[in-house]
Amino acid sequence: MIYPTYTPDEARDRETFLALMWALSYPGRIHDIGGAAHTHDTFSAIGAALLDLETSFFTPDKTLADELLRSGARHLPASEAAYHFYPALDGAALASITQANIGTMLRPDEGATLIIGCAFASGSTFSLAGPGIQTTQEIRLGGIPARFWGLRERAIRYPLGWDVYLIDHGHVIGLPRTTQVG
Amino acid sequence: MTLSELTNERQGYSFGYLDAYAKRELRRRALKAIAIPGYQVPYASRELPIARGWGTGGLQVTLALVGPDSIVKVIDQGADDSVNAANLRRFIKRMSGASTTTDTLRATILQSRHRIPEEIMQEGQVLVLQVPDPEPLRRVQPDISKAAQLHADADYGQMWLGLYEQLVRFKQYVQGADYPSLVHGRYIMNPSPIPRWDTPKLHQAAHLTLLSAGREKRMYAVPPYTNVQPLEFDDVPFQIEDQTGRVCKTTGAANKFMNELPQDDGSATFELSDSGYAEKLKNDLAPGATYFDEQGNFYHDGYLKPPVRPA
Numbered sequence A: 001m002i003y004p005t006y007t008p009d010e011a012r013d014r015e016t017f018l019a020l021m022w023a024l025s026y027p028g029r030i031h032d033i034g035g036a037a038h039t040h041d042t043f044s045a046i047g048a049a050l051l052d053l054e055t056s057f058f059t060p061d062k063t064l065a066d067e068l069l070r071s072g073a074r075h076l077p078a079s080e081a082a083y084h085f086y087p088a089l090d091g092a093a094l095a096s097i098t099q100a101n102i103g104t105m106l107r108p109d110e111g112a113t114l115i116i117g118c119a120f121a122s123g124s125t126f127s128l129a130g131p132g133i134q135t136t137q138e139i140r141l142g143g144i145p146a147r148f149w150g151l152r153e154r155a156i157r158y159p160l161g162w163d164v165y166l167i168d169h170g171h172v173i174g175l176p177r178t179t180q181v182g
Numbered sequence B: 001m002t003l004s005e006l007t008n009e010r011q012g013y014s015f016g017y018l019d020a021y022a023k024r025e026l027r028r029r030a031l032k033a034i035a036i037p038g039y040q041v042p043y044a045s046r047e048l049p050i051a052r053g054w055g056t057g058g059l060q061v062t063l064a065l066v067g068p069d070s071i072v073k074v075i076d077q078g079a080d081d082s083v084n085a086a087n088l089r090r091f092i093k094r095m096s097g098a099s100t101t102t103d104t105l106r107a108t109i110l111q112s113r114h115r116i117p118e119e120i121m122q123e124g125q126v127l128v129l130q131v132p133d134p135e136p137l138r139r140v141q142p143d144i145s146k147a148a149q150l151h152a153d154a155d156y157g158q159m160w161l162g163l164y165e166q167l168v169r170f171k172q173y174v175q176g177a178d179y180p181s182l183v184h185g186r187y188i189m190n191p192s193p194i195p196r197w198d199t200p201k202l203h204q205a206a207h208l209t210l211l212s213a214g215r216e217k218r219m220y221a222v223p224p225y226t227n228v229q230p231l232e233f234d235d236v237p238f239q240i241e242d243q244t245g246r247v248c249k250t251t252g253a254a255n256k257f258m259n260e261l262p263q264d265d266g267s268a269t270f271e272l273s274d275s276g277y278a279e280k281l282k283n284d285l286a287p288g289a290t291y292f293d294e295q296g297n298f299y300h301d302g303y304l305k306p307p308v309r310p311a
Helices: A008-025 A039-050 A062-069 A091-098 A146-155 B020-035 B056-065 B083-096 B144-152 B157-170 B275-282
Strands: A056-058 A083-086 A113-117 A119-129 A137-142 A163-168 A171-175 B071-076 B109-113 B126-130 B181-183 B187-189 B208-213 B218-222 B228-230 B258-262 B268-272
Touching: A008 A039, A008 A163, A008 A171, A008 B020, A008 B056, A039 A062, A039 A083, A039 A113, A039 A163, A039 B020, A083 A091, A091 A146, A119 A163, A119 A171, A163 B020, B020 B056, B020 B208, B020 B218, B056 B083, B056 B109, B056 B126, B056 B208, B056 B218, B071 B083, B071 B275, B083 B109, B187 B218, B268 B275
Parallel strands: A056 A083, A083 A113, A113 A163, B071 B109, B109 B126, B126 B208
Antiparallel strands: A119 A137, A163 A171, B181 B187, B181 B228, B208 B218, B258 B268
């Protein structure tokens, strides 16, 4: 039997999506984004898997913005964009995150998705709990300023809030709005 | 570099039947559904070569997930061999090159109409449930816009009132399949028309459950290890269907969900509803652990309470 071709693009988008899906389903566990060796490649792969002309993004990184624009997605201000890409969290990035959309009570799914570069297995240890975690899950994260967690706590008034993917090279950790970080 | 290197070979169908835009949209929506357990995320719901109402919601989700490395099981009321399940399975295979199975524990994607298998699903498995009506509030609020506002306000008073009225009139909860359940303490969802027997299996499950209604264009999810609580009053607990005394005529299994087979003399015999599990028992293949053991005890101790009839 001849099956429709599983093209390299198709494979990359599907495997990236599956990594994001499992990362969000089991928060705190590290999942691999297939074939992406560097953080920038991972950002590109996520952009290719999720963005098209029906959605929008924000990133302070001009090179990445040029690349993501090729998907057809609109480059909008931080307050309006559905997907935020932050290769690193500096003061300007944190200022943008304060404006990220948290959705409405009628449409909490309009809350933004934040994709943030950081370093796993270094820095502070956090204990996670919530859906997707049987008891608790420990993670170590570097490159995330303490102020970020305060912003997250203020933004999330469940079901309102934004969801986060943390990226280190070709690896991803998901932090949906339901996850409590201690 | 030549033009042929830059383009894909022309083909009759996109991989997984759906085009790239449809799959991306489904995937974006699925991620938000997982992030907000039980919340109904709207999506576009494309046309498929089967009629709406025949599993198009579940099929679209499966097509967005499936790849050549997937192992797909499709069941309809527990049976792998019903016409609907067999055709969906064949279509998914033809559009993706995925392999298929009837073994619950081998499947990476399990699409189901109206049942959750008896064997305990594991981490890394996805259960895709076909949903005819995603709106649990339809019984008390037929206006979908007003129902959305009730969800937004977590205003479920009318649902509780309906439950109370059932107790007053019938001294028990009379909702059969599709029993409304509270997910992660926030949203009431319809768990699709699975029997009450299956509803507790969603609670703190190791697997991911995606529920999708193609006709109604709504998708929602129960992530792994998430609380799912069927609606009940503190003093009158939720009850599953009583399978006591029902023994499968071909395998001898007991305390599993049974199909009732009426006989000419007015009596009834029973057989396992889960055909994949029955197949293992018939062929002496060791089945996996089941949600309900041979004595009928649920695998989460204390989750199901003994029946109480109000005075």
